[in-house]
Amino acid sequence: MEACRRCGRPLKDEKSIALGFGRTCRKKFEVEEAEFRRIQITIDDALRIHRLKIMPEYFKAVASKAKRFEIRKNDRDYKIGDGLLLREFKDDDYTGNEINAVITYMTDYEQKKGYVVMGIEVCA
Structure with a gap:
């Protein structure tokens, strides 16, 4: 069974498996990723x-x-x-x-x- 890339819990539906995140973790990841990109210096x-x-x-x-x-x-x-x-x-x-x-x-x-x-x- 596939696991969430953020929290490690088992993923149950096909969309979550394809994205690598459950719904809650996907939203949290997107917020974290946006903040990371905002402060990133090239x-x-x-x-x-x-x-x-x-x-x-x-x-x-x-x-x-x-x-x-x-x-x-x-x-x-x-x-x-x-x-x-x-x-x-x-x-x-x-x-x-x-x-x-x-x-x-x-x-x-x-x-x-x-x-x-x-x-x-x-x-x-």
Whole structure:
């Protein structure tokens, strides 16, 4: 006899056997599955990192945590939770200094069209 995939009880009717769930467990499973899909983060979303140039004076301010924001053209569809790899750029070349940060807040209030202010937190 076939058993319910959720609770393990024997399944009695053909429809339940075909679905692998009894009526009650099927409803509970659908609710659980919907919640799982709602909170699921894809690997692409979790690993979304923007690599950006940053001038030395701003790099130092971010590194010392005096500057906790970036104002950027939103041409990359930035989102809260995205990572930033801030790469120091001087004299038309990268210096090799880098800072990892995460976007914690965003607003376009009082900005030029297409620009955003991003609150950032430097990652250890």
